[in-house]
Amino acid sequence: MSTFEQRRRVAFAVARKDLTIEWNSRILVNQVAPFAAIIMVLFAFALDNEGILQRVAPGLVWLATLFSMLVVIQRTFAVESADGALDALRVAGVDPSAIFIGKSLALMVQLFALELLLVGTAVVLYGVEMSLVGFAEAIVTLLTATVGLACVGTLYGGLAAGARGRETLLPLLLLPVVAPVLIGATRATEAAFGSGGAQVSEGWPWILLLAVFAVIFAVVGSVAFGPLVDE
Amino acid sequence: METVIELKGVVAVLGSFPALAGVSLSVQRGEILLLQGPNGAGKTSLLRVCAGLMPIERGTGSILGIDLATNRQDIRTRVGLLGHTNGLYLDLTVEQNIQFWASTVGASQEEVANAMSTMRVDGRLAKVKAGQLSAGQRRRTALASLIVRRAEIWLLDEPHAGLDAAGRDELDALLRNAVAAGATVVLASHESERAAGLATRTVTVDGGGAR
Incomplete structure (x- = not known):
C-alpha cells in the first residue's frame, strides 16, 4: 500500500473517531453551541441598537466563532490526553501528518456547523438581510475561514496539549495567530451581509487572503505537527 | 535464533x-x-x-x-508498548476503540473479532464506553488493541x-x-x-x- 493511501486511511480513521466521540458525548451540541448562542445574545444586550448590531454583526459572528473554537480545540485534545491516547498514537508510529489532517477534518466539520448556527443567530437576532449572491459569498467565506481555523487550531492545540497550564496557554498562543482570519473573515462577511453599504464584490480579495492563510497552515501543520507532539 | x-x-x-x-x-x-x-x-x-x-x-x-x-x-x-495508561478514548465504546486501532493498520473485521474474543471484551461489554469500564476491563481492551496492531x-x-x-x-x-x-x-x-x-x-x- 502506498504512503499516500496509508496516510489517507489513517486521516479518515482519526476524523471518524473524533466525530464519533462528539456523537457519543454531544459536547458540541449540548454545551458549545449554547455557549456560542449565549455570546451572541450577550452582544445583543450590550449593543442594544438595531443599526449598530446590523453593522457589527459580521465581527460578532467571528468573535463568537473564535471563543467557541477555543472550547472545541481544548476538548478535542482533552480526549487525547485523558487516558494517554495521543501518546499511544505516537508509540504506535502512526503518521503524525495523518493525525493532523484527520483532526483538522473533524474540527472543520464541527466549526462549520457552529458557524452556520452563528450566522443563523445573527440573521434572526440582529435582523441581518442577505442577497442570494451575498449568501453564496458567506458560504465560501465560512468554508475558507473554517479550513484555516481548523488547521491552525489543530497545530496549536497539539502544541499546547503536552504543556503545563494548557487551558490558559492555548488562547494566548492561538488568538494572535488567527487575527488575520478574524480580519479577513469579518470583511468578507460584511460584504456578504452588505453591512455599512459594503458591496458583495469587495469580499472576494478577503476570501483570497483566507485561502492563502488556510494553505499556509495546512502545509505548515502537516510538517510541524509531528515534531511538536513528539516534544 | x-x-x-x-x-x-x-x-x-x-x-x-x-x-x-x-x-x-x-x-x-x-x-x-x-x-x-x-x-x-x-x-x-x-x-x-x-x-x-x-x-x-x-x-x-x-x-x-x-x-x-x-x-x-x-x-x-x-512494536507495541502498553505503559501506565491504556491509550483508550473514554467516550468511545470498547468496540469503537478497537475498530479505530484496527483501521490505523488496516486490520480486518475478523482480526478485530478475534482480538475482542481473546481478551473477553466482546458481547455486551463491546458496547460499553471505555470510561465506564473497570480498571481490569480497560487493561484488557488496551491489550486487544495491541493484538489488532500486530x-x-x-x-x-x-x-x-x-x-x-x-x-x-x-x-x-x-x-x-x-x-x-x-x-x-x-x-x-x-x-x-x-x-x-x-x-x-x-x-x-x-x-x-x-x-
Whole structure:
C-alpha cells in the first residue's frame, strides 16, 4: 500500500473517531453551541441598537466563532490526553501528518456547523438581510475561514496539549495567530451581509487572503505537527 | 535464533537525569523477558528506548534490525508498548476503540473479532464506553488493541496491574500464545513471583544499568 493511501486511511480513521466521540458525548451540541448562542445574545444586550448590531454583526459572528473554537480545540485534545491516547498514537508510529489532517477534518466539520448556527443567530437576532449572491459569498467565506481555523487550531492545540497550564496557554498562543482570519473573515462577511453599504464584490480579495492563510497552515501543520507532539 | 533487541552501552537521559547509564541487552525472538528492579531503576525508560520513544545519547542499538539512533519512527510501527495508561478514548465504546486501532493498520473485521474474543471484551461489554469500564476491563481492551496492531515485540509495563485473578491467568496464556505465534515479550513487573513463572529469562535493572 502506498504512503499516500496509508496516510489517507489513517486521516479518515482519526476524523471518524473524533466525530464519533462528539456523537457519543454531544459536547458540541449540548454545551458549545449554547455557549456560542449565549455570546451572541450577550452582544445583543450590550449593543442594544438595531443599526449598530446590523453593522457589527459580521465581527460578532467571528468573535463568537473564535471563543467557541477555543472550547472545541481544548476538548478535542482533552480526549487525547485523558487516558494517554495521543501518546499511544505516537508509540504506535502512526503518521503524525495523518493525525493532523484527520483532526483538522473533524474540527472543520464541527466549526462549520457552529458557524452556520452563528450566522443563523445573527440573521434572526440582529435582523441581518442577505442577497442570494451575498449568501453564496458567506458560504465560501465560512468554508475558507473554517479550513484555516481548523488547521491552525489543530497545530496549536497539539502544541499546547503536552504543556503545563494548557487551558490558559492555548488562547494566548492561538488568538494572535488567527487575527488575520478574524480580519479577513469579518470583511468578507460584511460584504456578504452588505453591512455599512459594503458591496458583495469587495469580499472576494478577503476570501483570497483566507485561502492563502488556510494553505499556509495546512502545509505548515502537516510538517510541524509531528515534531511538536513528539516534544 | 534471531536477535530482535540489541543494545550496547546505551545511555538515555530524562531531562538532565541519566535514566539509562550504559545498558547492554540482547533479546532473541520468542523470549519472554522479565525486567525487575526497584521503582526509578530505569525499567520504564528501557521499555521506552526499545519502543523508539526515547532517544539514545550514547551507545548503539537496533530493534528488529532497525537502527535506534536514526530510524525510531519505523521501529514504532512494529512494536507495541502498553505503559501506565491504556491509550483508550473514554467516550468511545470498547468496540469503537478497537475498530479505530484496527483501521490505523488496516486490520480486518475478523482480526478485530478475534482480538475482542481473546481478551473477553466482546458481547455486551463491546458496547460499553471505555470510561465506564473497570480498571481490569480497560487493561484488557488496551491489550486487544495491541493484538489488532500486530506488534512483533510487546513491551509491557506492569501488565498485570488492575487485573483480577482470572484476568491475570488469561493474560499469561495470551502472552504465551503470542510468543508461540512469533512475538517477543519484554515486561516490567513488580509481581515478580507471577512474572518469573511466565518469563523465560529475567534481567535486573538498577541504577540505570541492566545485569
